[in-house]
Amino acid sequence: MNAKQVLERAAQIKAEAGAIQELWQSLLPELDFTPDLRQCKVWIVMYGFDNAAEALERLPVWLQQFDAKNEKRIADGEEPLRARTENDIIHYASKCMVNLKNGVQPNHAERGNLL
Numbered sequence: 260m261n262a263k264q265v266l267e268r269a270a271q272i273k274a275e276a277g278a279i280q281e282l283w284q285s286l287l288p289e290l291d292f293t294p295d296l297r298q299c300k301v302w303i304v305m306y307g308f309d310n311a312a313e314a315l316e317r318l319p320v321w322l323q324q325f326d327a328k329n330e331k332r333i334a335d336g337e338e339p340l341r342a343r344t345e346n347d348i349i350h351y352a353s354k355c356m357v358n359l360k361n362g363v364q365p366n367h368a369e370r371g372n373l374l
Contacts, residue, residue: 275308276300282315287322292345294352306356314355321351 276299302311329340
């Protein structure tokens with residue numbers, strides 16, 4: 260790879276990372292955070308744009324399942340689950356990306372350790 264190609268790839272990664280941030284904000288406007296550009300660049304480099312985008316598209320489903328499970332626990336008189344953190348959400352997205360890269364389709368029903 261020559262210098263021109265390196266600069267072109269760097270610009271592409273930056274643009275794709277920005278698109279990932281925009282996708283996050285459009286899918287999850289209720290969250291009070293967006294992954295920083297560095298995190299999004301890591302996702303692009305490690306998992307590719309398509310896997311990163313697909314994983315983010317799965318986040319609203321997981322968050323809805325988390326909230327529904329928590330509401331049921333409360334209604335049943337059980338202790339609520341610990342509050343989900345920014346780190347939990349980033350971790351889930353990253354795990355989805357790993358699975359997608361490895362050809363494994365995440366099954367939300369089996370994600371009990373993150374719910």
